[in-house]
Amino acid sequence: MGTHARSPRGGGLNATGPGEKALRYVLLALMLALTVSPFLWQLSTSLKSLDEDIYSGTPSFLPEHPTLGNYAQVAETIPVWSYALNSLVVAAVVIAGNAVGATLAGYALAKLRFRGAKLLLGLFLATLVLPGEVTIVSQYVTIRGLGLADTLLGVALPGAIGMLNVLLMRTAFMAIPAEMDEAAVIDGATAWQRLLRIGLPNVRGMLSVITIFAFIGAWDDFLWPLIVLSDPENYTLTVGLQYLNGTFTANPRLIAAGTMISFVPIVIVFAALQRFFFRGVEEGAIKG
Amino acid sequence: MRRFRAGAALAAAVLAAAGCGLGDAGPQGTAQGGAPSAAVTGEVKGKVTLQTWALKPKFTDYVQGVIDAFQKRYPGVTVEWLDQPGDGYSDKVLSQAASGTLPDVTNLPPDFALPLVKQGMLLDVAQADPKISDEYVAGGVEAYTYAGQQGVYGYPWYLNTDVNYWNSELMAKYGLDVKKPPTTFDELVAQARIMKEKSGGKVYLMSRRPELGDLAEAGVELMSADGKRFTFNTPEAAALLDKYRDAYKEGLLPRDVLTDTYAGNAKLFDEGTAAWTTGGGNYITSLAVDNPSLAPKVVPSPDMGVPPLYVQGLSVSKQTKNPAAAVALARWVTSPENQAAFAHLVSIFPSTKASAGDPFFSRSDGTNAGDAKVIAFASLAKAKMLQPVVVTDAMSKFVRQQFALAISGEVPSKQALDTAAAKCDELLAG
Numbered sequence: 113m114g115t116h117a118r119s120p121r122g123g124g125l126n127a128t129g130p131g132e133k134a135l136r137y138v139l140l141a142l143m144l145a146l147t148v149s150p151f152l153w154q155l156s157t158s159l160k161s162l163d164e165d166i167y168s169g170t171p172s173f174l175p176e177h178p179t180l181g182n183y184a185q186v187a188e189t190i191p192v193w194s195y196a197l198n199s200l201v202v203a204a205v206v207i208a209g210n211a212v213g214a215t216l217a218g219y220a221l222a223k224l225r226f227r228g229a230k231l232l233l234g235l236f237l238a239t240l241v242l243p244g245e246v247t248i249v250s251q252y253v254t255i256r257g258l259g260l261a262d263t264l265l266g267v268a269l270p271g272a273i274g275m276l277n278v279l280l281m282r283t284a285f286m287a288i289p290a291e292m293d294e295a296a297v298i299d300g301a302t303a304w305q306r307l308l309r310i311g312l313p314n315v316r317g318m319l320s321v322i323t324i325f326a327f328i329g330a331w332d333d334f335l336w337p338l339i340v341l342s343d344p345e346n347y348t349l350t351v352g353l354q355y356l357n358g359t360f361t362a363n364p365r366l367i368a369a370g371t372m373i374s375f376v377p378i379v380i381v382f383a384a385l386q387r388f389f390f391r392g393v394e395e396g397a398i399k400g
Numbered sequence: 401m402r403r404f405r406a407g408a409a410l411a412a413a414v415l416a417a418a419g420c421g422l423g424d425a426g427p428q429g430t431a432q433g434g435a436p437s438a439a440v441t442g443e444v445k446g447k448v449t450l451q452t453w454a455l456k457p458k459f460t461d462y463v464q465g466v467i468d469a470f471q472k473r474y475p476g477v478t479v480e481w482l483d484q485p486g487d488g489y490s491d492k493v494l495s496q497a498a499s500g501t502l503p504d505v506t507n508l509p510p511d512f513a514l515p516l517v518k519q520g521m522l523l524d525v526a527q528a529d530p531k532i533s534d535e536y537v538a539g540g541v542e543a544y545t546y547a548g549q550q551g552v553y554g555y556p557w558y559l560n561t562d563v564n565y566w567n568s569e570l571m572a573k574y575g576l577d578v579k580k581p582p583t584t585f586d587e588l589v590a591q592a593r594i595m596k597e598k599s600g601g602k603v604y605l606m607s608r609r610p611e612l613g614d615l616a617e618a619g620v621e622l623m624s625a626d627g628k629r630f631t632f633n634t635p636e637a638a639a640l641l642d643k644y645r646d647a648y649k650e651g652l653l654p655r656d657v658l659t660d661t662y663a664g665n666a667k668l669f670d671e672g673t674a675a676w677t678t679g680g681g682n683y684i685t686s687l688a689v690d691n692p693s694l695a696p697k698v699v700p701s702p703d704m705g706v707p708p709l710y711v712q713g714l715s716v717s718k719q720t721k722n723p724a725a726a727v728a729l730a731r732w733v734t735s736p737e738n739q740a741a742f743a744h745l746v747s748i749f750p751s752t753k754a755s756a757g758d759p760f761f762s763r764s765d766g767t768n769a770g771d772a773k774v775i776a777f778a779s780l781a782k783a784k785m786l787q788p789v790v791v792t793d794a795m796s797k798f799v800r801q802q803f804a805l806a807i808s809g810e811v812p813s814k815q816a817l818d819t820a821a822a823k824c825d826e827l828l829a830g
Binding site: 162163164165166167168169189190248249252253256261334335338339342344351354355357358359360361362363364 | 453454455456457458459482483484485486487488491492494495498499501667670671672673682686689690691692693694746748
């Protein structure tokens, strides 16, 4: 970047010259284009009408005859709203399970001393090593044994406490200085009081991170709901959208429109929580 | 399709690992071989489930019509119809099998049925129905016969094969006559050369990486008769790879054709970068949805070698409570009349011998899609299942890598074939 990398007037560590600033924006714009273009392509496909080519050597992002007809047709073909509702139910159970369960488990592992804590942590870590696909059949047999096959609870339950989320919460609780806890103990606070008064206010960021992760995980999951559910009435949105992709008939415009519909709630959740989200992501960095 | 198969291989391993204990998982669990074939001759009544693969909502009316007629014909029967989404179907079937909830009659392609046959979960329909070979075409019945397993494990349902599709606009533009498309591999290479020269290397005719099926298409026996050994490392196969190597060196194929991220010739065809692709009898109809301006320019021609045979079938679960009704339902859905009605809705072809004389399949309506249908129907007579069902994803991947080495010229073709065959044998035994 050469000569004008540092502005003589700035002085501070974060000061940047106009050249470097421009370079940063160019790089950022490049990254943005890379990550956003597939999404834009999908969006433009969903708006194209039936007489336009979808796959071409030079993809055109602007539909020639934009139409919302594909969205209407998706709603006609499959009961989008009831599928979305099913997905929401699953997502709500998973979020509640993770927010409560991972917080409690994370706090216990980080702050409470009990026999076998190390062993427990090791076991949690060990379950992370197994890819989900390996255990999926035995998990299904378990869910069936509980009588939860073909229910939304059966879909939600295995994801209700994510081991990774427990570890994340544990890390967040570890970042709280031990002295604060000790002071509270001297004041006579019980474990519950310490969790509620000292622990929780300090991990809100991480909590929103696992909420978003849990939501996206539950909302986007395909294989597990497919295996658990057999009655089409109970399908979640990701499974139900597959009806747009039939054996002999797959209209890419409809599939794109369905994808867009299923994408909207993720945007809403992220927009609502993003303030906390970035705080949560940075939390590990300010530990010290 | 590839995605489905990856899941199948994995879940098959799970199924095998869990072993015979699986039979006890569900309330219907019975010991292997539990269903007495004598019961199949019993009365057709009770409740049966039929599972299809991604036919809703486009074919809801058709399937429901077939079921209604069946229930009318056998008043004591109620049919419950389940239609599963396209993605993840093999995982769904294997989890159903593992938990003892396999539907009575299930649509399974031959490779999905294999792990269930190995676990003894499917009914030998030839035993229940000895006339099966008289009524269904040989290729369809053979698809559900497995090396080392006695019997036939599914009623062949609908068939399809591949047809060559040419982009007439690109061919005319770059000095080729779409009325005289290549009929042999050597002609293909010659025309590809003309296209490369005239288009300055921008447009390709050939854009396909050879796989095991291409060797079979060229007449190479892939496996020994007993199905225990791979035999594709012949001089003929090496000669074919050599031809590909020379064509690749000459620049007649896209440079990235050998990589795993290669988009595939159908994709390049849709984009107008390649002027040739292969596809089922239904290809033009679906292309008309994707790229409406390209579809009318496509001209079909017959496959160059032995055309591949794609089979769908209906298998009957061994654990069914109403074997007579289940077998009757599978026969009903695959009957000549019901298959012909299906074929009128979409370009697929019936697996029943009685349908061979149906003029609907040998007469084109004058459109290019109609021509493709007629060509595909004519090709079916000599079509064969090119890739053995025992070929797993792991084997295909290894073969692909070895072929890529041979075509890029890093390894002599024969050596690559020997290595690939040895590895496949090892994977087959393991």
